[in-house]
Amino acid sequence: MYTQALNSQDSAAHTAKEDPQAEARFQARIDAEEKIEPNDWMPAAYRRTLTRQIAQHAHSEIVGMLPEGNWITRAPSLKRKAALLAKVQDEGGHGAYLYAAAETLGTSREEMEDQLLSGAAKYSSIFNYPTLSWADIGIIGWLVDGAAIMNQIPLCRCSYGPYARAMVRVCKEESFHQRQGYEIMLALCKGTPAQKAMAQEALDRWWWPVLMMFGPPDKDSQHTESAMRWKIKRFTNDELRQKFIDATIPQGHFLGLTFPDPALKFNDTTGHWDYGDIDWVEFKQVVAGNGPCNRQRMAQRRAAHEAGGWVREAANAYARKRQQRAAMSIAAE
Amino acid sequence: MTDTPLLHYTLRLADTALILGHRLSEWVGHSPVIEEDLAFGNMGLDLIGQARSLYSYAGEIEGKGRDEDALAYLRDAGDYRNILLVEQPNGDFATTMVRQLLYAAFAHPYFETLTHSSDATLAAVAAKAAKEMAYHLRHSAEWTIRLGDGTDESHARAQAAVDELWPYTGEMFECDEIERALVEAGVAVDPATLRARWDKTISEVLSEATLSRPDNGYMQSGGRVGRHSEHLGHILSELQFLQRAYPGATW
Numbered sequence: 001m002y003t004q005a006l007n008s009q010d011s012a013a014h015t016a017k018e019d020p021q022a023e024a025r026f027q028a029r030i031d032a033e034e035k036i037e038p039n040d041w042m043p044a045a046y047r048r049t050l051t052r053q054i055a056q057h058a059h060s061e062i063v064g065m066l067p068e069g070n071w072i073t074r075a076p077s078l079k080r081k082a083a084l085l086a087k088v089q090d091e092g093g094h095g096a097y098l099y100a101a102a103e104t105l106g107t108s109r110e111e112m113e114d115q116l117l118s119g120a121a122k123y124s125s126i127f128n129y130p131t132l133s134w135a136d137i138g139i140i141g142w143l144v145d146g147a148a149i150m151n152q153i154p155l156c157r158c159s160y161g162p163y164a165r166a167m168v169r170v171c172k173e174e175s176f177h178q179r180q181g182y183e184i185m186l187a188l189c190k191g192t193p194a195q196k197a198m199a200q201e202a203l204d205r206w207w208w209p210v211l212m213m214f215g216p217p218d219k220d221s222q223h224t225e226s227a228m229r230w231k232i233k234r235f236t237n238d239e240l241r242q243k244f245i246d247a248t249i250p251q252g253h254f255l256g257l258t259f260p261d262p263a264l265k266f267n268d269t270t271g272h273w274d275y276g277d278i279d280w281v282e283f284k285q286v287v288a289g290n291g292p293c294n295r296q297r298m299a300q301r302r303a304a305h306e307a308g309g310w311v312r313e314a315a316n317a318y319a320r321k322r323q324q325r326a327a328m329s330i331a332a333e
Numbered sequence: 334m335t336d337t338p339l340l341h342y343t344l345r346l347a348d349t350a351l352i353l354g355h356r357l358s359e360w361v362g363h364s365p366v367i368e369e370d371l372a373f374g375n376m377g378l379d380l381i382g383q384a385r386s387l388y389s390y391a392g393e394i395e396g397k398g399r400d401e402d403a404l405a406y407l408r409d410a411g412d413y414r415n416i417l418l419v420e421q422p423n424g425d426f427a428t429t430m431v432r433q434l435l436y437a438a439f440a441h442p443y444f445e446t447l448t449h450s451s452d453a454t455l456a457a458v459a460a461k462a463a464k465e466m467a468y469h470l471r472h473s474a475e476w477t478i479r480l481g482d483g484t485d486e487s488h489a490r491a492q493a494a495v496d497e498l499w500p501y502t503g504e505m506f507e508c509d510e511i512e513r514a515l516v517e518a519g520v521a522v523d524p525a526t527l528r529a530r531w532d533k534t535i536s537e538v539l540s541e542a543t544l545s546r547p548d549n550g551y552m553q554s555g556g557r558v559g560r561h562s563e564h565l566g567h568i569l570s571e572l573q574f575l576q577r578a579y580p581g582a583t584w
Contacts, residue, residue, distance in 0.1 A: 062367065069362035073355060076575035076584035077402045078388070081380050086357050089374030096367045134575055134584070164461020184584075192582050300363070310490070311426045314483025321482065 002125055003159050004056065004215050004287070019044055030231050035161035038104040046230055049106045050160050052121075053232065055112045057124035058098035061091045062116070063297050063324035067131040067141055076134055083180055084137060090173050097169070103160040111181045117302055125283060126213050128291030135188055135195075141181015143203075143210045143248065145174050151214070159231040182251065189255040196256070203252065205259045211275075212283040214241040220280075338393045338511045341414065343455070344404070347387035348415035350462075352404055353436060354380030355572060359423055369426075372472060376433070379465040387460045388462040406576035410565045417556040418501035418566045423492065427480050427487065428551070429495035433473035438534040439505045441466040442527045451534055474538045481542025492544050503552025506530075545572050 022041050029036065070160050072088060075081035099109040115121035126144055131137065140277040152174065155167040190255055215221060215237040227233040235243075249266075252259055263276030285291065363368040385440035388401035399407075418436060444466055447459035480491040489508045506514065506524045515521035539546050555561065576582070 030412035065362035065370070072358045072361060073571045074404075075573050076582075078351075078381060078385050078405055081358075082378055082385070083373055085361065085377055085381070088361050089371055089378070092374065096371070099367075187584055191584075194579055194580065195582055206404065223515050225561065294450055295545070304363040306366070309362075310486045311480070312481050314487030317487075318479040318483045323565040 004213070007116045011169065027229070029198035030159050030229075033157075034159075035164065036159050037161045045226065046232075047105050050163065050229060050232060051102055051107050051229070053227075054102040054105070054321065055097055055107070055115070056111065056122055056124075058095045058102060058274050059116045059121055061098060063301065065095075066297055066300055067127055067129070067293070068137060070131045071137050074134070080184070087141070087177050088182065090177070094170050094173070097166055101166045104162045110272060114307070117296065117298070117305055119289070122287065124210055124213060125286045125291065127297060128286050128294045129206070129209050131291050132205070133198050133199040133202055135185070136206070138181050138184030138188060138199065138252075139202045139206045140250070141177050141179075142185050142215070143181075144170075145178040145181060145242050146248060147244050148211045149174050150176060150240050150247075154234040154240075155232075157231070157234065160318060185257075187254055189257065199255070200257055203257050203322055208259050208278060208282075209286075211245070211278055212280075212286075213239060214238075214244070216280060216283070217278075242272055245275055249273050273276045338396065338515050339452070339520065342510050342515055343387055343391040343394060345414040346458075347384045347391055347417075348403070348413045349419050350387065351384035352413070352415045352568060353433075354378070354384060354418035355568060356419065356423055357429070357433075358447055363382065373446065376465075376469050376472070378471070379462075383458060383462050383465070386461075390458070392547045400567065402576070406573045410561050410569055412561045413556075413565060413569070414559060415556050415561075415565075416501070416504045417562055418498065418504065420562060421498060421501060422558070422564060422569060424430055424475075425497075427490040428494040428497065428529055430473050430476040430580065431478065431491060432498055433469055433511050433537070434477050434538060435498055435502055435516055436505075437466050437473055437549035439502075439524075439527065439531050441470045442530050446522045446527070449519075450521070453560055457519065470534070474534075477544070478542040481539070481544040488543065495539065495544055496547055499547040499552065500553045503549065504554045504556060507554060507557065509557070518550075551582055 018084060025045055026036075026040075026042060026046075035093065036046075041078075068084065068088050070090075072081065072084050075084050091248075099112060103109060116123065131140070149171060152167050152171050156164055156171060158164040158167065177218060185199055188195040218236045218238045224233055224236065228236075249259065250265070259275045263274065265274050267274045286294070289295075354377045360373040361370050361377070364373060369580075385401050387533050388404045391404055392399045392401065411479065418432060421428075421432060429431070442462060444459040444463035448463060450456040450459065460485045477491060480487040482488070506528050508524055512521050512523075516523045536546060553562075575582075
C-alpha cells in the first residue's frame with residue numbers, strides 16, 4: 001500500500017547538480033520502460049525518493065499488523081482466526097520483503113527501523129485509527145487493502161526493478177486479503193440485525209479515513225511531478241481515489257450498506273461517482289501525529305523493540321561465540 | 334457430552350493444540366524481530382489447524398451436531414481438556430520458547446507414533462502434525478541454545494523459564510483409565526513410552542544451551558480432567574467473546 005511518501009518533497013539541500021549526460025541516459029531508459037536495477041547509475045534524488053517510499057511502505061506493513069492483530073485472539077470462529085493470523089503474518093512478510101528491496105538502495109533495515117521508532121519516518125495514516133469491532137477487520141480487508149491495491153497495481157510497473165517485482169507478489173496476496181475482508185462484511189450483512197449494525201458503524205467510521213489514504217488532492221500536491229517522470233508513480237492521487245470510489249460504491253450497495261456521504265451521487269455525464277469534501281484538516285493532523293492511535297502504535301512498536309533488545313543481543317553474542325569456536329577448532333587442526 | 338473415551342481423548346489433543354496456538358498468536362506484531370513474528374504466526378497456524386481437524390472429528394464422534402466452533406467457543410474452562418503447560422502465560426521470549434521446546438520435544442515423537450493408530454482419522458491428523466512439530470522442535474531448540482549460551486541476561490532468563498515451566502512437564506506423560514483403554518485398543522499412544530526420548534532430547538538441548546536441568550519434583554497436573562490454572566478462564570474470555578456476546582450469530 002501506501003504511496004503517501006510520494007507526496008512529500010525532496011529537501012532542496014539534496015538537489016545538487018549531477019552529471020547531465022548520465023541523467024539524460026537514465027531518463028531515456030525510464031522513457032523506454034526499462035527497469036532500473038540496484039547497480040545501475042541513478043540520480044541521488046531518485047534513490048532517496050524510492051528509499052523513502054519503499055521504507056514507508058515497509059513501515060506501513062509492520063505498523064499495520066497492530067490494528068488487525070488486536071482481533072486475532074478474539075476472532076469469532078476458528079476459520080476466521082486462522083485467516084486473520086495468516087493475513088497479519090503476510091503483512092509481516094511484506095514488511096521484511098520490502099525492507100530487503102529498500103536495502104538494495106543502500107540503507108540498512110536497522111537504519112530504517114530506527115527512523116520509524118524515532119518518528120523520523122512515516123507510515124500510512126490509516127493505521128492510526130482504532131479497530132473497535134470485528135467488522136473493522138472486514139473493513140480493513142475490503143477497503144484498506146482495496147485502496148492499497150489501487151495504489152500498488154501501478155507500482156508493479158514501477159521503474160525500479162526490485163520494488164516492481166516485490167509489488168507483483170504483494171498484490172497477489174493483497175487481492176486475496178481483500179476478498180476475505182469482503183466476505184467478512186458479507187457474512188455480517190447477511191447476519192443478525194446487530195451484526196448488520198456493526199458493519200454499518202464500521203463503514204461510517206472508516207470511509208473518510210480510507211479516502212485520505214490516497215493523499216492530498218492533486219491541486220495541493222505538486223510534489224509528484226518527479227515521481228511521475230521517473231515512473232515511480234503513474235497516476236495522480238485524485239485519479240486513484242476516483243477509481244477506488246467507482247469500484248467500491250457498487251460493492252457497498254450490494255452489501256446493503258450506506259456510505260456516510262450525502263453528496264455521493266453517480267454522475268451520468270462523467271460516468272463517475274461524485275463525492276463530498278474530504279476533511280483535509282483531519283488528514284494533516286493524523287499525519288502530524290495527532291490521530292487517535294499515533295502515540296499508541298509507536299508505543300507498541302517501541303515496546304516490542306525494547307523488550308526484544310536482549311534477545312537480539314543474545315543471538316549476536318551466540319553467533320560470535322560460534323564463529324570463535326569454529327576458528328579455534330580450525331586453528332587446532 | 335457423550336463421554337466416550339475416544340471423544341475425551343480427541344478433545345484433549347484438540348484443546349492442547351488450540352490453547353498453545355492461541356498463546357503463540359498473541360506474539361504476532363510484538364516479537365523481537367520480524368522473522369519471529371512470522372515464525373510465531375506459522376507455528377500458531379499449525380496448531381490451530383491441528384485443533385480444527387481434531388474438533389471436527391470430535392464433533393463427529395459425539396454425533397450431536399456440534400462443529401469445531403461449538404466445541405471451541407461454547408465450552409467453559411471446566412470442560413477444556415488441555416494440559417496445563419500450554420495455558421501458561423507467554424512471559425518473555427525465553428519463557429515462550431522454552432514452553433514450545435518442552436511441548437514440541439514431546440509432541441513430535443507423540444504424533445509420529447500416533448500415525449500408527451488404528452483410528453484412521455487420528456493417524457491422518459498425526460501425520461501432518463508430526464511434520465509440523467518437527468519444525469517447532471527445531472526452531473525452539475535453536476532459540477533455547479542461543480539464549481542459554483548467549484549473554485548473561487539471556488542465560489538467566491532462559492534458566493528462569495526452564496525452572497518455572499518444569500513442574501508442568503510431568504502431566505504430558507500421564508495415562509489415566511480413559512486413555513489406557515484406547516492405548517490397549519491401538520488407538521492412542523502410551524505417553525510413558527516416549528519418556529526416554531523426551532528426556533534425551535531435552536537433556537541434549539539444555540546441555541548445549543549451558544542450562545541446568547531441574548530435578549523432577551512435585552508436578553502440577555489436572556488440565557486433562559478439566560482442573561486448570563487461573564489463566565485458562567482469561568484465555569477463553571477473550572477467545573469466546575464474540576460467540577458469547579452474540580449468541581447464535583454466524584460469522
